[in-house]
Amino acid sequence: MGNILEIKNLTVEYFSGNNEKVIRAVDNVSFCIKSGEIYALAGESGCGKSTLSKAITKLVFPSSGDILFEGKSIFNQKKDQKKEYPKCVQMVFQNPYSSLNPKMKINDILKEPLDINTSFSKIHKKALISNILDDVGLTDSVLELYPHEFSGGQRQRIAIARALILQPKLLIADEPVSALDASIQAQIINLLKDLKEKMNLTILFISHDLNVIRYVADRVGIMYFGKLVEENNVSDIFNFPKEEYTKTLLHSSPKLAI
Ligand SMILES: Nc1ncnc2c1ncn2[C@@H]1O[C@H](COP(=O)(O)OP(=O)(O)OP(=O)(O)O)[C@@H](O)[C@H]1O
Numbered sequence: 683m684g685n686i687l688e689i690k691n692l693t694v695e696y697f698s699g700n701n702e703k704v705i706r707a708v709d710n711v712s713f714c715i716k717s718g719e720i721y722a723l724a725g726e727s728g729c730g731k732s733t734l735s736k737a738i739t740k741l742v743f744p745s746s747g748d749i750l751f752e753g754k755s756i757f758n759q760k761k762d763q764k765k766e767y768p769k770c771v772q773m774v775f776q777n778p779y780s781s782l783n784p785k786m787k788i789n790d791i792l793k794e795p796l797d798i799n800t801s802f803s804k805i806h807k808k809a810l811i812s813n814i815l816d817d818v819g820l821t822d823s824v825l826e827l828y829p830h831e832f833s834g835g836q837r838q839r840i841a842i843a844r845a846l847i848l849q850p851k852l853l854i855a856d857e858p859v860s861a862l863d864a865s866i867q868a869q870i871i872n873l874l875k876d877l878k879e880k881m882n883l884t885i886l887f888i889s890h891d892l893n894v895i896r897y898v899a900d901r902v903g904i905m906y907f908g909k910l911v912e913e914n915n916v917s918d919i920f921n922f923p924k925e926e927y928t929k930t931l932l933h934s935s936p937k938l939a940i
């Protein structure tokens with residue numbers, strides 16, 4: 683299987699207003715994500731997981747290093763690649779309450795990515811919206827409603843639908859179930875696994891919850907203070923952790939019933 687994404691010696695730093703370095707959030711990180719896999723990034727709060735995902739989606743820019751998508755640097759794209767890239771890489775965020783615009787109806791939330799990135803006809807857009815709602819377990823009856831009219835789990839389904847409506851190749855799910863109740867967590871995780879198969883997705887799954895990761899991931903990277911300290915396939919990470927920090931993380935993780 684080829685690599686869809688290659689992170690090469692990536693360093694991301696935040697600077698204060700007077701340009702003094704505040705923090706090195708991602709520190710010389712290298713790893714690859716293979717096409718079709720679920721790669722999980724784990725590590726405690728503040729270790730740089732979200733910053734890394736923001737670098738992949740170009741919301742922050744690295745101080746050094748590179749990110750290759752399908753073999754090409756994302757920081758050096760030709761005009762048409764630049765236009766295609768946002769369609770290829772989409773994100774689902776932790777908090778479905780703040781990631782959906784409360785003033786927009788669900789129809790507009792789902793139509794917006796199509797309006798921005800495609801020139802499909804009205805009818806085509808409508809059909810795509812119906813299809814993606816069906817894929818995430820909802821119906822057209824939600825289209826005229828607003829985000830506040832839904833439960834957290836349903837909102838996360840809508841956020842997933844919005845992320846997948848452009849049929850991306852890579853989905854970055856940044857703590858997609860951390861804000862949800864345990865029973866709902868399992869539903870959303872299973873939905874993501876089903877959609878991954880159905881839509882040939884590759885997923886970067888970010889979570890501090892190792893039980894969730896054990897259930898979803900093919901391979902796992904462990905981050906600690908901005909560095910990737912260990913990486914392995916999921917069974918080896920759990921059964922034969924090499925680094926002291928990974929062992930500590932495994933021991934401190936409560937059990938979840940999935
Ligand atoms: N905009 C910013 N400006 C300055 N520092 C930031 C900014 N965003 C994040 N940081 C810092 O960078 C480090 C990495 O943060 P990041 O959000 O990437 O961690 P995380 O692993 O996603 O944490 P969490 O599990 O809490 O979501 C932290 O020390 C954080 O305080």
Ligand SMILES: [Mg+2]
Pocket residue numbers: 731732733856
């Ligand atoms: Mg985060």
